[in-house]
Amino acid sequence: MGIVDKIIAEQRERLREAGSDRWRIVSAQLAAKVAPMALRGALLAPRLGSVRGMPLIGRGVRIRNAHLIHTGKDLVVEDFAEIQGLSRDGIRFGDGVSIGSGTLIRPSSYYSRAIGVGLVMGNGSSLSPGCYIGCSGGVTIGDKSMLGPGVRLFAEDHVMSDPTVDVKSQGVEWSPITIGAGCWIASGVTITSGVTIGDGAVVAAGAVVTRDVPAGAVWGGIPARELKSRAPE
Known part of the structure; x- marks a missing residue:
């Protein structure tokens, strides 16, 4: 079938x-x-670089450097999403991954023209509509994790150490983002470079996450902090 x-x-x-x-x-x-x-x-x-099973591709989807994109079974990419494959390690989707409409996956910088690291998404994970995945420093998302509408991941940051030089001219520095298995990242969350989200963690809507979130924790706020724990006592 x-x-x-x-x-x-x-x-x-x-x-x-x-x-x-x-x-x-x-x-x-x-x-x-x-x-x-x-x-x-x-x-x-x-x-595509490799494919297991036929993907479903929506209207207006933009795919760049498809030979660097590797997909598992039952990939769904909804209307007007954009996936750029140009990256050191490529874009790798597990089985049953879904990409929401209007989502942007960009592993390489438009400004510096540097080739970024790329993205790995585990089996059964999903990006809701309007996500931005800036994976120049590398982004890894574990199995069965959900990212809500408008979630933004930035695995790079602008260098601004020299006040005598404009920020744009100082370039960027990369640091990977890791989201564990079974996580729920609610709508409008921003996760900055270098952050690790532990397995089973939940991040409340609108939070800005600037430091690591332990496994099983529930975090929220700006900047995000622990609200409670889901881990068994």
Whole structure:
């Protein structure tokens, strides 16, 4: 069974189990949406560095340096997302990864033209609409982690140590961001360079994270601080 048939069958079964008679209409709607995404995926797949299973690609998606992008099974990239592959280690997606509409994945700087490190996303992880993943210093996201709408990751920072020189001319310094497995990064969160988020941690909406978050912790605020712990006592 192909990914298109799989998605339609899963949705049909959910509606049937719920006793809904709308499954026929929904199946037709899904087919109308998913089939063009599968066609775009089929056209993209030969250009990718490696691919397992056919990706679903939305309208207006921009892919650059596709030969440096490696995908697992069932990748979904929604409308008008942008993925730039140009990076030292490439862009690597596990199985079941989804990229929300309008999300930008940029591993290399427009200003310095330096080639950045890249991005690794684990199985079942997702980026909601409007995320910005600045992975020049390297970003790693573990399995089954969710990033909400408008989350921003910046794995680089501007150098500003010399007050006699404008900040732009001083360049940037890189430091990786790591988000563990099973995390929930809520909408509008900003994570700065060098930060590690431990497994199972939650970051509340709108927080600005400038230091490491322990596993199982719940953090929030500007700058973010611990609110409580999810870890078992």
